[in-house]
Amino acid sequence: MSKLIINVQTGETKERELNKAEKDQQKIDEANIAKKEIEAEAKAIAKAALLTQLGITAEQAKLLLS
């Protein structure tokens, strides 16, 4: 859980553990992208189901929409 902080003007570097606020933010971010993954997975499943239902491939669907 190390964070490297580089002062780009002086070149000074400091490495420290994440503080509480940063850890809390990570939890929020983690939940955020987990939600995105679930939504993306759901979309992919729905898309595959629709293609199956239509009896066409993804390429054929693209052709229809082009």
Add this chain to the structure above:
Amino acid sequence: MTKARDLANAGTALGAVSATELAFVDGVTSAIQTQIDAKAPSSTAVTLTGTQTLTNKTLTSPVIASVVNNTLTSTTGDMIYASAANTPARLGIGSSAQVLTVAGGIPSWATASSGGMTLISETVASGLSSLSLSSIAGTFKQLVLIWCGVYHSDNSSTFSIRFNNDSTASAYCNNAMTGSGSTNFNSGAIDDTFIVGNGASFTIYPFGQSVNNSTSYFPTMAQGFMTIDNYASTSKVKNFQTNFGYYKNAGTTGYANVQMIGQWKNISAITSIDVVRIGGSGTFTNATDASIRLYGVS
């Protein structure tokens, strides 16, 4: 000269002097030697080879109206220009690397604008969960962040970018065209708390997601570049353009690529660029001969 003529006519003692010769002095009214002396060259007379000073003389053919004074070029490198019509003036030599420019209608020397890129910082990441490039001076017009060869310690972590570590809701407008695998292309826009390429079906992150690719094959590792315009402004939101990509090893696997534009909806000057872990518990590292570089564009 009547008497002289009489002498000439006498024809004896002055036989060697002809009347013609005597006629040469006809009309002389004062001492001839005195007159000759008065016509003799003096120290102020002009000669062909002497050095003289001419004052108020006009040369009619060729015409020389006004000769430029050589005191205008008192120093090596000086130049002469017209400060007004028919008015020569001195432009003293400039400093090294200065360039000739025009200001207020007259030439002058000025420091050349650099117009280039300056490497502000180069970092080789090693087992980091977060990286902050901080204290960025507002002395440039744009920032350019370039990274390559970034891989993760596991296949369940995700890394993105924030400015000034701002995680405010909807702080970043992300308008992306994304590609994943070999056949899928999508475009979409989303406001989020970090920078993310969000197509209609999948999301792609600047410093990668599930990129445990420590091989030497660079395209599988996270790589990209980002240009941030007007980053030092304190009155405008910040536009950025970025391309990035990597090979994703978990979930929907395959190459993931993004071309996007976006805004950080904040008028504060950007003083830090933060690579943040937004998922998982892994770290990121630069492969051999790879780094994360921040440039300032003048």
